[in-house]
Amino acid sequence: MKKLKRILGLVVFIPLGIILIVLAVANRQVVTLALNPFRPDDAVLAVSAPFFIFLLIAVIAGMIIGSFVTWWNQGKYRRKARVEAREATKWRAEHEAVAKRNAPAQPGTQIASR
Numbered sequence: 001m002k003k004l005k006r007i008l009g010l011v012v013f014i015p016l017g018i019i020l021i022v023l024a025v026a027n028r029q030v031v032t033l034a035l036n037p038f039r040p041d042d043a044v045l046a047v048s049a050p051f052f053i054f055l056l057i058a059v060i061a062g063m064i065i066g067s068f069v070t071w072w073n074q075g076k077y078r079r080k081a082r083v084e085a086r087e088a089t090k091w092r093a094e095h096e097a098v099a100k101r102n103a104p105a106q107p108g109t110q111i112a113s114r
Contacts, residue, residue: 020059024052 032048034040 020056023055027051027055 028050031051034046036042036045
């Protein structure tokens with residue numbers, strides 16, 4: 001399973017890396033990202049950088065946002081796993097207590113009559 005996961009990762013990430021490198025090489029021209037929609041020529045709210053920088057920032061931001069959303073959506077399953085782990089611990093302790101109470105007497109000891 002570990003080997004399959006590694007191979008699948010290589011099959012996905014190597015082509016993705018190649019595509020990102022090709023995009024970076026093909027989009028080296030400097031562009032300006034204007035953050036002021038009312039005055040796009042305003043230099044205070046504008047960032048100039050090669051276009052591939054904006055592409056890489058968008059990909060990284062998408063990965064971070066997607067990871068956070070996935071983590072957030074799986075919260076109910078993590079909560080359920082914590083509750084079930086607590087229940088399993090409680091049942092295990094109860095089982096051990098019952099097993100200790102019902103354990104056969106050691107040889108050579110007397111069983112007290114009730």
